[in-house]
Amino acid sequence: MAARIGTDEVSNLSPPYQDVDLFGSDTPLREAVGANGAGDDAASLGEFGRHWGSAAMFEWAKLANENPPRLEGEVVEFHPSYHYFMAESVREGLHASTWQPDGTPAAAPAEVARAARFYMVAQVENGHMCPITMTRASVAALAAAPALRGAVLPKIATRQYDPGFRPWTQKSGMTLGMGMTEKQGGTDVRANTTRAERDGDVYRITGHKWFMSAPMCDAFLVLAQADAGLSCFFMPRFRPDGEISALHFQRLKDKLGNRSNASSEVEFDNAYAVLVGGDGQGIRTILPMVQLTRLDCAISSAGMMRAGLAQALHHCRHRSVFQKRLSVQPMMRTVLADMAAEVEGALAAVMRLCRSFDLASSVPSEAARARLLTPAIKYWVCKAAPALVYEAMECLGGNGYVEDFTLARLYREAPVNAIWEGSGNVMGLDVLRAFTRDAEAARATLADLARQAGDLPGAVDAANLIAKTFADGVGEGGARVAVERLAQLVAAAALNAQGRGDVAETFARTRLSGRRGSTYGTGDLAAAEIRSLLARVLPDS
Numbered sequence: 224m225a226a227r228i229g230t231d232e233v234s235n236l237s238p239p240y241q242d243v244d245l246f247g248s249d250t251p252l253r254e255a256v257g258a259n260g261a262g263d264d265a266a267s268l269g270e271f272g273r274h275w276g277s278a279a280m281f282e283w284a285k286l287a288n289e290n291p292p293r294l295e296g297e298v299v300e301f302h303p304s305y306h307y308f309m310a311e312s313v314r315e316g317l318h319a320s321t322w323q324p325d326g327t328p329a330a331a332p333a334e335v336a337r338a339a340r341f342y343m344v345a346q347v348e349n350g351h352m353c354p355i356t357m358t359r360a361s362v363a364a365l366a367a368a369p370a371l372r373g374a375v376l377p378k379i380a381t382r383q384y385d386p387g388f389r390p391w392t393q394k395s396g397m398t399l400g401m402g403m404t405e406k407q408g409g410t411d412v413r414a415n416t417t418r419a420e421r422d423g424d425v426y427r428i429t430g431h432k433w434f435m436s437a438p439m440c441d442a443f444l445v446l447a448q449a450d451a452g453l454s455c456f457f458m459p460r461f462r463p464d465g466e467i468s469a470l471h472f473q474r475l476k477d478k479l480g481n482r483s484n485a486s487s488e489v490e491f492d493n494a495y496a497v498l499v500g501g502d503g504q505g506i507r508t509i510l511p512m513v514q515l516t517r518l519d520c521a522i523s524s525a526g527m528m529r530a531g532l533a534q535a536l537h538h539c540r541h542r543s544v545f546q547k548r549l550s551v552q553p554m555m556r557t558v559l560a561d562m563a564a565e566v567e568g569a570l571a572a573v574m575r576l577c578r579s580f581d582l583a584s585s586v587p588s589e590a591a592r593a594r595l596l597t598p599a600i601k602y603w604v605c606k607a608a609p610a611l612v613y614e615a616m617e618c619l620g621g622n623g624y625v626e627d628f629t630l631a632r633l634y635r636e637a638p639v640n641a642i643w644e645g646s647g648n649v650m651g652l653d654v655l656r657a658f659t660r661d662a663e664a665a666r667a668t669l670a671d672l673a674r675q676a677g678d679l680p681g682a683v684d685a686a687n688l689i690a691k692t693f694a695d696g697v698g699e700g701g702a703r704v705a706v707e708r709l710a711q712l713v714a715a716a717a718l719n720a721q722g723r724g725d726v727a728e729t730f731a732r733t734r735l736s737g738r739r740g741s742t743y744g745t746g747d748l749a750a751a752e753i754r755s756l757l758a759r760v761l762p763d764s
């Protein structure tokens with residue numbers, strides 16, 4: 224046996240980032256929750272944050288991603304850790320808490336309270352959030368079929384995760400997925416070739432879906448061509464006679480990240496389904512679901528950014544280079560503070576958007592705001608996440624690149640939210656459409672944002688650029704820069720409105736007025752600003 228030379232005893236390694244209170248340690252989150260009407264939920268959010276930030280949860284997350292699901296004939300086998308996360312998130316109501324028992328939206332601050340939890344979950348395990356998101360969002364599409372919604376909702380709302388492979392009618396809880404994307408097109412769903420044939424009161428669906436995630440959901444909302452065109456269908460895994468329906472999974476995708484979640488390729492061979500909404504009304508019917516999944520993409524990307532930032536700062540506070548902790552070295556402090564400003568902006572924008580969803584049913588201007596700003600915020604936040612997580616990884620040096628720490632996994636996860644549920648350009652087209660279809664409401668939202676941003680640096684120029692691009696019809700080619708500016712204007716305005724004029728000023732000066740390079744740490748930040756931003760990320764231990 225080789226002699227041991229005693230390299231096991233090492234110093235200067237940062238302790239694992241775990242057993243943290245994901246709510247209590249996060250000043251911007253606590254402020255955003257309070258400013259958006261959910262302050263009374265703080266005690267319960269604290270409990271949630273301590274539980275999800277425990278070492279055990281981080282260990283479960285590692286297991287869920289190291290042991291990806293496998294397709295076994297009709298079913299997908301998951302590691303117990305995946306089921307554990309599903310049970311935890313369902314118990315907390317992340318899949319259902321924003322709905323009343325009759326399927327109408329729950330009263331404010333249901334969206335903000337859920338979003339705060341979703342943001343924390345995204346810092347721990349992301350894959351299982353896919354079916355959680357789709358289940359909660361599906362209720363919005365089921366509004367077009369009230370009787371079906373009335374039957375399904377009690378099963379969704381139980382807060383019991385039932386992974387059994389049985390008809391949904393016999394289960395103690397159910398989850399729903401969605402099947403829109405086909406080989407020939409995901410953005411252009413009108414090109415779907417899957418056919419729906421009428422069979423009495425129901426339909427038989429034949430065709431394929433190229434991406435259908437969480438295939439162990441109990442039912443799916445699926446788009447297919449019926450007599451009058453593209454239509455939306457409720458397709459359960461079992462037929463009403465109790466037989467397994469003809470959904471044949473071809474294989475599971477071998478994905479870059481998101482590995483705890485299964486995404487399937489599937490063929491339907493006369494699969495049983497019922498129509499949701501009108502024949503030919505498929506896009507209109509499923510759009511409210513898509514809007515909610517887009518919101519969740521933005522929330523979870525903001526959560527991933529927070530995870531990257533917190534782990535980077537945690538590491539830098541414990542790691543010394545040249546006899547000094549990284550967290551006191553000026554260039555590293557600038558990098559971390561610049562990242563902190565980005566996360567503050569992303570979180571403020573997302574939480575203010577959730578407030579709009581909370582108020583949409585009673586305040587028309589908030590409904591208009593949600594319509595216009597969901598694609599803009601999804602665009603900016605989901606695109607910001609991979610770059611921020613990459614920079615966070617580099618803050619850990621070589622350790623960031625290996626699987627012992629969680630940043631490598633987070634880095635693989637980060638791009639997915641920008642790609643699915645409307646990729647970047649599609650979000651740009653959506654903002655353009657909102658300005659075209661309801662120009663008056665869009666202009667009013669923009670004026671409101673400009674007012675809230677007040678005299679923050681660059682705010683007036685940003686509002687002018689957005690108006691010129693969208694309202695005056697500069698066209699698609701110029702949309703990206705204006706969409707980014709729109710989301711950043713929301714962030715600055717939200718920070719200002721929630722009483723953080725100091726952070727809003729930093730954010731606006733470094734983002735809206737353009738005095739920043741293309742990477743983190745190139746913003747022009749004063750020492751006092753840096754100190755204040757970093758103190759807000761994590762309490763100094």
Ligand SMILES: Cc1cc2nc3c(=O)[nH]c(=O)nc-3n(C[C@H](O)[C@H](O)[C@H](O)COP(=O)(O)OP(=O)(O)OC[C@H]3O[C@@H](n4cnc5c(N)ncnc54)[C@H](O)[C@@H]3O)c2cc1C
Pocket residue numbers: 400401402403404407408409410411434435436437478481486639642643644645646647648649652
């Ligand atoms: C992990 C994962 C899970 C998924 N799960 C599901 C699921 O459960 N159900 C489901 O239905 N789908 C799912 N999808 C599919 C996803 O929603 C689609 O991949 C996405 O909508 C893009 O469609 P596409 O891949 O066909 O790309 P395309 O539509 O071909 O788009 C390619 C690129 O072109 C851009 N583009 C499109 N139109 C324009 C235009 N007019 N001008 C400029 N640029 C444009 C897009 O922004 C995109 O960047 C999943 C995808 C992934 C990666």
